[in-house]
Amino acid sequence: MRIGEFELITTDPDTAARRGVLHTAHGEIHTPLFMPVGTRATVKGMLPSRLRELGAQTILSNTYHLFLRPGTDIIEEAGGLRSFMGWDGTVLTDSGGFQVFSLADTVKVTDDGVAFNSILDGAKHFWTPEDNVAIQEQLGADIFMQLDQCPPYPAEKETVATAVRRSAQWARRCADARKREDQLLFGIVQGGVFADLRAESIERLVEVGFPGYGIGGYSVGEPHEMMLESLEPVCGLLPSDQPRYLMGVGNPTTILRAVALGVDMFDCVLPTRTARLGTAFSSEGRLNLRNARFARDTGPLDPECACPTCATYPRSYLRHLVTTKEMLGAILLTEHNLFYLLDLTRRAREAIEEHRYADFLARWLNSPAAADY
Amino acid sequence: MRIGEFELITTDPDTAARRGVLHTAHGEIHTPLFMPVGTRATVKGMLPSRLRELGAQTILSNTYHLFLRPGTDIIEEAGGLRSFMGWDGTVLTDSGGFQVFSLADTVKVTDDGVAFNSILDGAKHFWTPEDNVAIQEQLGADIFMQLDQCPPYPAEKETVATAVRRSAQWARRCADARKREDQLLFGIVQGGVFADLRAESIERLVEVGFPGYGIGGYSVGEPHEMMLESLEPVCGLLPSDQPRYLMGVGNPTTILRAVALGVDMFDCVLPTRTARLGTAFSSEGRLNLRNARFARDTGPLDPECACPTCATYPRSYLRHLVTTKEMLGAILLTEHNLFYLLDLTRRAREAIEEHRYADFLARWLNSPAAADY
Numbered sequence: 001m002r003i004g005e006f007e008l009i010t011t012d013p014d015t016a017a018r019r020g021v022l023h024t025a026h027g028e029i030h031t032p033l034f035m036p037v038g039t040r041a042t043v044k045g046m047l048p049s050r051l052r053e054l055g056a057q058t059i060l061s062n063t064y065h066l067f068l069r070p071g072t073d074i075i076e077e078a079g080g081l082r083s084f085m086g087w088d089g090t091v092l093t094d095s096g097g098f099q100v101f102s103l104a105d106t107v108k109v110t111d112d113g114v115a116f117n118s119i120l121d122g123a124k125h126f127w128t129p130e131d132n133v134a135i136q137e138q139l140g141a142d143i144f145m146q147l148d149q150c151p152p153y154p155a156e157k158e159t160v161a162t163a164v165r166r167s168a169q170w171a172r173r174c175a176d177a178r179k180r181e182d183q184l185l186f187g188i189v190q191g192g193v194f195a196d197l198r199a200e201s202i203e204r205l206v207e208v209g210f211p212g213y214g215i216g217g218y219s220v221g222e223p224h225e226m227m228l229e230s231l232e233p234v235c236g237l238l239p240s241d242q243p244r245y246l247m248g249v250g251n252p253t254t255i256l257r258a259v260a261l262g263v264d265m266f267d268c269v270l271p272t273r274t275a276r277l278g279t280a281f282s283s284e285g286r287l288n289l290r291n292a293r294f295a296r297d298t299g300p301l302d303p304e305c306a307c308p309t310c311a312t313y314p315r316s317y318l319r320h321l322v323t324t325k326e327m328l329g330a331i332l333l334t335e336h337n338l339f340y341l342l343d344l345t346r347r348a349r350e351a352i353e354e355h356r357y358a359d360f361l362a363r364w365l366n367s368p369a370a371a372d373y
Numbered sequence: 374m375r376i377g378e379f380e381l382i383t384t385d386p387d388t389a390a391r392r393g394v395l396h397t398a399h400g401e402i403h404t405p406l407f408m409p410v411g412t413r414a415t416v417k418g419m420l421p422s423r424l425r426e427l428g429a430q431t432i433l434s435n436t437y438h439l440f441l442r443p444g445t446d447i448i449e450e451a452g453g454l455r456s457f458m459g460w461d462g463t464v465l466t467d468s469g470g471f472q473v474f475s476l477a478d479t480v481k482v483t484d485d486g487v488a489f490n491s492i493l494d495g496a497k498h499f500w501t502p503e504d505n506v507a508i509q510e511q512l513g514a515d516i517f518m519q520l521d522q523c524p525p526y527p528a529e530k531e532t533v534a535t536a537v538r539r540s541a542q543w544a545r546r547c548a549d550a551r552k553r554e555d556q557l558l559f560g561i562v563q564g565g566v567f568a569d570l571r572a573e574s575i576e577r578l579v580e581v582g583f584p585g586y587g588i589g590g591y592s593v594g595e596p597h598e599m600m601l602e603s604l605e606p607v608c609g610l611l612p613s614d615q616p617r618y619l620m621g622v623g624n625p626t627t628i629l630r631a632v633a634l635g636v637d638m639f640d641c642v643l644p645t646r647t648a649r650l651g652t653a654f655s656s657e658g659r660l661n662l663r664n665a666r667f668a669r670d671t672g673p674l675d676p677e678c679a680c681p682t683c684a685t686y687p688r689s690y691l692r693h694l695v696t697t698k699e700m701l702g703a704i705l706l707t708e709h710n711l712f713y714l715l716d717l718t719r720r721a722r723e724a725i726e727e728h729r730y731a732d733f734l735a736r737w738l739n740s741p742a743a744a745d746y
Contacts, residue, residue, distance in 0.1 A: 041693070045418075045700040049681075070668065070693040078671050078687045086685040295443065298451050308422075312459040314451045320414070320443040327418040327700055 004184050004211035006243050012351075014358040016235060016262035019349055022212070022243050024142035025182040026082065026090050031243055031264035032352075034255065034345045035060045035092060036338055037272060041075070041085045044272055045331040046338075048087040054307070054335060055342035057089055058143075060267045063136055064096030064103070067125075068118050072138040080140030092267075093141040094247070095132050098216070101150045109149055111166060129173040137180050145214055145247075146174040148188045153217075160192045163217075168204035175208050186245060188214035189238070193230050202237045212243040215263070224254050228261070235262035252281065252344055253373040256361050259348055266345075271337035276330045278322040281340040285372030289333065294319040307339035377557050377584035379616050385724075387731040389608060389635035392722055395585070395616050397515035398555040399455065399463050404616060404637035405725075407628065407718045408433045408465060409711055410645060414448070414458045417645055418704040419711075421460040427680070427708060428715035430462055431516075433640045436509055437469030437476070440498075441491050445511040453513030465640070466514040467620070468505050471589070474523045482522055484539060502546040510553050518587055518620075519547040521561045526590075533565045536590075541577035548581050559618060561587040562611070566603050575610045585616040588636070597627050601634070608635035625654065625717055626746040629734050632721055639718075644710035649703045651695040654713040658745030662706065667692040680712035 001007070001023040009019045022029040035058045036043045036051065043051060043059060051059070061081055066072055078084040081091050097114070101107055104116035113128035127135075132147040148167040151159050171187045178185055187205040191198035205213060215234055218227045231246070238244055243264040249255060250268020258266070271281065278289045282302035287294075297315035309318070309332045321329030351360035364370050374380070374396040382392045395402040408431045409416045409424065416424060416432060424432070434454055439445055451457040454464050470487070474480055477489035486501035500508075505520040521540040524532050544560045551558055560578040564571035578586060588607060591600045604619070611617055616637040622628060623641020631639070644654065653660045655675040660667075670688035682691070682705045694702030724733035737743050 040697055040699060041690070042699050042701045045704065047423075047701070047704070048685075050420075069697060070689065074669055074689055074693070077669055078689050084687065084690050084693075086690070296447055296450055312421075314457065316443065316447055316451050317414070317457050317459070320447075320457075324413055324442060326413060326415050327703065328415045328420070330700065331418065331420070331704075 003182065006211070006241060008241065010353060010355070012260075012357040013355050015260040015361070017259050017348075017352045017357040018262060018264060019352040020243060020264055024090050024184060026088075026142050029057050029090055030349060032255075032259045032345055032348055033057055033265055034250065034341045035265065035267040036342075037062075037267055037269045038085065039269070040065050040069070041081060043334075043338075044276065045327065045334050048085065050335065051087070051338070052089065054339045055346060056338065058092055059085075059087055059089065060092045060094065061085075061139070061141070062096065062099060063093050063132070063139060064099035066139060067096060067135055068120050072135050076138035076140070080138075082140070090143070091141040092143040093136050093139050093145065095136065095145045095147040096127075097132075097148050098150050098248075100127070101152070109166070111169065114147075114149070129170040130177040133174050133177040133185075137178070137183065140180075141183065143184045143186060143212065145186050146171045146188055148190060148216060150190075150217060151192065153192065155192060157194055157197070160190070160194055160197055160217075164190045164197050164201045165204075168201060168208075171205055171210075172208045175210070184211045186210055186212040186214050188216040188247070189234060190217045192217050193226055195230060195233055198230060198234050199237055202234065206239060210242070212245060212265075213238050214245045214247050216247050218246070218248065224251065228254070228257055231258060231261050231263070250341065251373050252341060253365070253370050255341070255345065256348060256364050259352075260357065260361055271341050272334050275333035275337045278329070278333065280318075280333050281337050281369070283367070283369050285369055289315070289319050289322040289329070291319075301336060302340075305336065305340065306343070307336050309333070309336040309339075376555065379585070379614060381614065383726060383728070385633075385730040386728050388633040388734070390632050390721075390725045390730040391635060391637060392725040393616060393637055397463050397557060399461075399515050402430050402463055403722060405628075405632045405718055405721055406430055406638055407623065407714045408638065408640040409715075410435075410640055410642045411458065412642070413438050413442070414454060416707075416711075417649065418700065418707050421458065423708065424460070424711070425462065427712045428719060429711065431465055432458075432460055432462065433465045433467065434458075434512070434514070435469065435472060436466050436505070436512060437472035439512060440469060440508055441493050445508050449511040449513070453511075455513070463516070464514040465516040466509050466512050466518065468509065468518045468520040469500075470505075470521045471523050471621075473500070474525070482539070484542065487520075487522070502543040503550040506547050506550040506558075510551075510556065513553075514556065516557045516559060516585065518559050519544045519561055521563060521589060523563075523590060524565065526565065528565060530567055530570070533563070533567055533570055533590075537563045537570050537574045538577075541574060544578055544583075545581045548583070557584045559583055559585040559587050561589040561620070562607060563590045565590050566599055568603060568606055571603060571607050572610055575607065579612060583615070585618060585638075586611050587618045587620050589620050591619070591621065597624065601627070601630055604631060604634050604636070623714065624746050625714060626738070626743050628714070628718065629721060629737050632725075633730065633734055644714050645707050648706035648710045651702070651706065653691075653706050654710050654742070656740070656742050658742055662688070662692050662695040662702070664692075674709060675713075678709065678713065679716070680709050682706070682709040682712075
């Protein structure tokens, strides 16, 4: 198989859900999939071997953070992100655009590129789309994302329109600047909640042509209902034979609903960040392990879960670890939450293969777990 | 084999080193051994399954900390420490005496017992030796230690003598208070650097009779040379057919020298605590991973080490994790440092079996690693 080829194994007869395989330089990616986030080239507290056991296929890392520290040249010298972080699976890097626009104190964007200050030491940096491609080629991920401009939500239509056009120009410049053949560059759809701008964005990107498309501009604040409404026409306009990646979404219900609309890839810090705060996903909904009601509870975290945490430890131990701020508490809840989402998407793939995704989704939406998201 | 039986497989012909097996309710403990410390029922950042893979046999946990939080009744309800912490190996608990005397603001000791305040909330507690046995029976470790009085170093001989006599009385009361048959109670030798007091302490303890003996009163401040000097007569006076446990010692050189004098068991927070501070044991001596010289170093942490950390990650990655305070940095260095000590003691056992311990020790003392301890 050629790198970048996206095989559609089957599509669901009653929804727009698809079961696919994306071929990359370091193996197959089975979709739909959830990608754990390893911001600084580490999924916090997780051994790479353990991530494999939990079912992770692809780790997402953040170019912005790695560019500032340790520096992308250091990662290149180690042989790229996979060797640097000891991960034998596939890797995706975002461009860092989202962090530039959301984290930096002072951002100045022109058609040429984006000027920003480091959150670490205030140092000034300037990225053209070409610079950003060179930086992401140093990181060497299997998939990398174009530099785009992310307007905040809510934004005036005029602001969003400018971002759409500029991002489309940058998409072409990123595509032209590429030097490596073993990496896949994805374009990113912008346009916020404006249907005509989304359509324009897609038209311009498809003209350039990419092996996959990120759907961006959602994670900056829109309510999930609005996002899902505008997602249906977006999926309708995107090429059917390339993967679609809804960036920054990790809510189980939103993932499963977006899969029904034809989305293939997801990433989010939600499962890992909430775990570190002591909250576990479960078949009963979210559980806050700090709660005193778990102090003497010798039952498993989630009786319906097959993860190692649920198989091994009583709730009273997990509460003890969380309340005493022991590292192992964050580790065990992170393992559980990641398994929860990875297993949910694995079961979604199975349901699509067996042409019963509509039923799978309906059962989820009626479950006590879904009520909590 | 009977619980508590200590088989001496062989003794080294040129030193007093012994290769033994202690039989406990949950399996054999092969000596000499190093026991990782899991203060609050967790070796910080370590999954129990991973500790097994690294070669850990026995985990030490601290009664003082567990008594205050979550409470030993909660651990008993979960089925004891092993079930609570999901560890299928053996467990040893200290009495908490050491922490009472070193951590509490106000300690008042009488022949009856010890009154102290909680470091968490100042609450007043009082332990008789009998109370302490009941508490440690709730924890249910395979081996537990008598409550003793630990005088600080340096201390007047009179103070040490009082502690020796009181600890010996408490040893008898602990032995008499026991209700469970599946746990081994060890007495603790006191006496500081005073040879006659050490001898008196041993005589009194042996009169009671224990399946093993802790050697205490050393970790409160004596220089290692003084400790080693006084250790030889202590080992000479202790029964040869029971294990000897030098409490709180984890320096590799001191461990190997003490093994040559006939010590069988060790524990210390040194490997785990220094790991969390960014320092790795290595064949070149200690390495501080914060050092800028590792920023672009793509070599393994220790080329002579067979642990998963050394097999997988470049030094530049470990430095990145340590300097960005990522949990994984502490985890990977902890794994490495524990493997280092567990592997060193495994090789010590092998050397004793092959009657070449004197040579093994001499090689260690001449190595670059030893120079750093």
